[in-house]
Amino acid sequence: MAEGQIEAFLTEERSFAPPAHFVAHANAKPTIYDEADRDPVAWWGEQARRLTWDVEPTTTLEWTRPYAQWFSDGRLNASVNCVDRHVAAGNGERVAFHWVGDREEDYVDVTYRDLLDRVCRAANGLSSLGVKAGDRVAIYMPMIPEAIVSMLACARLGAIHSVIFGGFAAEALVDRILDSDCRYVITADGGYRRGEASALKVNVDAAMPKCPDVAAVLVVKRTGQAVEWTPHRDHWWHDVVDSQSSEHVAQSFEAEHPLYLMYTSGTTARPKGILHTTGGYLTQVATTHYYVFDVKAETDVCWTAADIGWVTGHSYIVYGPLCNGVTQVLYEGLPDSGGRDRWWRIIEKYKVSILYTAPTAIRTLMKWGDELTRLHDITSLRLLGSVGEPINPEAWMWYREHVGQNRCPVVDTWWQTETGAIMVTPLPGISVTKPGAAMRAFPGITVDVVDNDGVSVGNGEGGYLTLSAPWPAMTRGIWGDAERYVDTYWSRFDGSYFAGDGAKRDADGDLWLLGRVDDVMNISGHRLSTTEVEHALVGHEGVAEAAVVGASDDTTGQAIVAFVTLKFSVADSGDDHRSIIEDLRNHVARTISPIAKPRQIIITPDLPKTRSGKIMRRLLRDVAEHRALGDVTTLTDPAIVGVIDSLMSQHASDDE
Numbered sequence: 324m325a326e327g328q329i330e331a332f333l334t335e336e337r338s339f340a341p342p343a344h345f346v347a348h349a350n351a352k353p354t355i356y357d358e359a360d361r362d363p364v365a366w367w368g369e370q371a372r373r374l375t376w377d378v379e380p381t382t383t384l385e386w387t388r389p390y391a392q393w394f395s396d397g398r399l400n401a402s403v404n405c406v407d408r409h410v411a412a413g414n415g416e417r418v419a420f421h422w423v424g425d426r427e428e429d430y431v432d433v434t435y436r437d438l439l440d441r442v443c444r445a446a447n448g449l450s451s452l453g454v455k456a457g458d459r460v461a462i463y464m465p466m467i468p469e470a471i472v473s474m475l476a477c478a479r480l481g482a483i484h485s486v487i488f489g490g491f492a493a494e495a496l497v498d499r500i501l502d503s504d505c506r507y508v509i510t511a512d513g514g515y516r517r518g519e520a521s522a523l524k525v526n527v528d529a530a531m532p533k534c535p536d537v538a539a540v541l542v543v544k545r546t547g548q549a550v551e552w553t554p555h556r557d558h559w560w561h562d563v564v565d566s567q568s569s570e571h572v573a574q575s576f577e578a579e580h581p582l583y584l585m586y587t588s589g590t591t592a593r594p595k596g597i598l599h600t601t602g603g604y605l606t607q608v609a610t611t612h613y614y615v616f617d618v619k620a621e622t623d624v625c626w627t628a629a630d631i632g633w634v635t636g637h638s639y640i641v642y643g644p645l646c647n648g649v650t651q652v653l654y655e656g657l658p659d660s661g662g663r664d665r666w667w668r669i670i671e672k673y674k675v676s677i678l679y680t681a682p683t684a685i686r687t688l689m690k691w692g693d694e695l696t697r698l699h700d701i702t703s704l705r706l707l708g709s710v711g712e713p714i715n716p717e718a719w720m721w722y723r724e725h726v727g728q729n730r731c732p733v734v735d736t737w738w739q740t741e742t743g744a745i746m747v748t749p750l751p752g753i754s755v756t757k758p759g760a761a762m763r764a765f766p767g768i769t770v771d772v773v774d775n776d777g778v779s780v781g782n783g784e785g786g787y788l789t790l791s792a793p794w795p796a797m798t799r800g801i802w803g804d805a806e807r808y809v810d811t812y813w814s815r816f817d818g819s820y821f822a823g824d825g826a827k828r829d830a831d832g833d834l835w836l837l838g839r840v841d842d843v844m845n846i847s848g849h850r851l852s853t854t855e856v857e858h859a860l861v862g863h864e865g866v867a868e869a870a871v872v873g874a875s876d877d878t879t880g881q882a883i884v885a886f887v888t889l890k891f892s893v894a895d896s897g898d899d900h901r902s903i904i905e906d907l908r909n910h911v912a913r914t915i916s917p918i919a920k921p922r923q924i925i926i927t928p929d930l931p932k933t934r935s936g937k938i939m940r941r942l943l944r945d946v947a948e949h950r951a952l953g954d955v956t957t958l959t960d961p962a963i964v965g966v967i968d969s970l971m972s973q974h975a976s977d978d979e
């Protein structure tokens with residue numbers, strides 16, 4: 324969001340006091356910030372009591388920048404914290420998940436007792452295949468209960484899961500499996516999207532020739548579609564898991580035992596394996612889930628409408644909510660599977676009280692019209708959350724008015740795969756909220772906005788978001804690449820973590836997140852790097868060079884615009900550019916994922932380069948966003964920007 328827009332909204336003085344009915348009963352009391360500020364480390368130590376420890380920690384934080392250890396002499400099991408202890412406390416009959424399939428006829432309620440039974444069988448099944456503590460297990464699945472059961476079964480055994488978003492293509496699977504040397508893969512034959520069966524195992528099959536060390540592939544039968552079968556390597560889930568005992572004694576692990584890896588895009592073509600460990604991570608996801616969503620385990624129904632293939636699903640579908648023992652909706656489909664009112668029907672049927680989703684989804688629902696929200700009784704909602712991208716004030720207001728019926732507080736939560744849990748957010752019941760602002764650091768978290776030299780900016784000024792003290796859920800590093808961890812996050816500003824986001828403090832000192840300041844794009848809340856897409860494009864036989872930028876887009880936040888030069892033979896072949904462009908878009912989808920398909924590809928005779936040969940992406944961004952061009956004098960060929968600009972306008976009129 325541009326700074327001017329923020330001012331425009333602020334001058335309208337739109338801010339909302341905490342709703343009266345929240346104030347008396349909110350989990351967060353007004354004293355919470357002061358209590359945490361007095362001694363943040365001790366405050367987090369208190370929060371760790373939310374967990375069930377086999378050995379209580381006596382230490383809280385050991386900090387040798389940039390490496391933190393939290394609760395290091397404590398021992399616990401993540402799966403026991405998410406499941407067993409709720410059953411032991413007498414809540415086994417509480418629904419853990421109302422699972423809702425893409426197709427209307429698919430749904431099932433899974434209680435905490437059912438979940439325990441399933442997780443134990445799966446843990447026994449994985450052990451029978453040879454999985455043991457410390458092994459890496461790739462999980463590539465649709466949003467079905469077995470995906471969560473698989474994650475918890477790995478955690479139970481101390482194996483490190485690496486969930487790979489089901490939308491990724493075979494090549495992306497190969498990179499992720501090889502980087503962390505996963506020896507096991509759990510997948511499904513396919514899933515459903517808008518009623519149609521889609522294939523997943525076929526991508527695993529395509530990846531396997533390049534992953535010779537994978538010993539076993541465990542396959543859930545979800546759709547019943549025909550699949551290729553490699554004997555000895557492939558195993559049906561129902562053969563391996565269903566016949567196992569539902570008893571499994573969980574071992575306890577050190578608090579710093581690795582829990583999972585989540586690959587995310589950085590500024591290079593290679594995704595980074597972000598490592599999270601157990602005790603600190605669980606403490607912060609459970610604490611933030613409790614306060615930010617104000618959850619009451621006995622009565623709330625939480626729905627985090629996100630995919631478990633991303634960190635939001637890990638922290639706020641799996642670990643946070645399950646630690647807190649709440650009931651959730653787990654939905655497999657797209658927002659319009661079975662009709663554009665599907666979400667509102669799900670909310671009505673299951674009496675969802677807390678909805679958490681991304682601005683892209685909100686903007687899409689907004690486009691489909693507010694009438695749809697009125698067709699169903701959605702008055703069970705009491706709190707709304709947003710995550711993943713900057714939320715524009717219009718979408719925030721629509722969410723508040725039409726989904727929250729002016730009754731529900733909206734919490735805009737800023738965090739990242741690397742932070743593991745929510746870092747900047749209002750707290751319902753005590754915070755004023757402003758449309759488009761994430762407001763302030765969560766208790767016990769220290770956030771700053773600094774200028775180029777690392778000096779804190781004042782109110783009313785913008786700069787870079789930094790985190791100046793360690794926090795429990797912080798990543799413990801990048802798998803196999805300690806140097807990159809230091810370089811990426813800890814070298815830009817002395818002593819602080821550099822998030823890669825621009826931010827601004829408004830006149831009241833409240834925080835507004837302004838988007839990435841590096842080459843990371845945010846497409847519909849999916850994080851992709853410009854280099855990753857460029858790499859895929861130049862991997863096509865016809866492409867000589869490619870430059871990719873993220874241009875602002877009304878629905879998806881940002882969209883990919885690619886500028887491509889072709890090899891002489893192709894450029895001169897007389898082929899229609901349209902078919903080449905379509906071919907390139909499909910090539911990117913096949914190499915990375917359909918989410919990485921460029922919105923526009925401009926074929927140009929050359930790219931704007933400085934005399935040292937560096938591509939000036941800044942100028943391409945100006946072109947892609949139809950802005951006045953910045954300084955072109957340092958280019959080898961200043962005229963090329965004009966050429967590209969006219970190709971872009973030509974392209975825009977082609978599209979109309």
Ligand code: PRX
Pocket residue numbers: 587633634635709710711712713714735736737738739740741761822823824836837838839845848849850
């Ligand atoms: O740019 C920020 C944006 O998403 C990035 C993190 O992406 P990822 O690791 O995929 O995690 C997404 C889910 C936590 C951040 O660097 N971002 C996330 N939340 C917000 C946001 N930008 C603005 N406002 C937010 N609330």
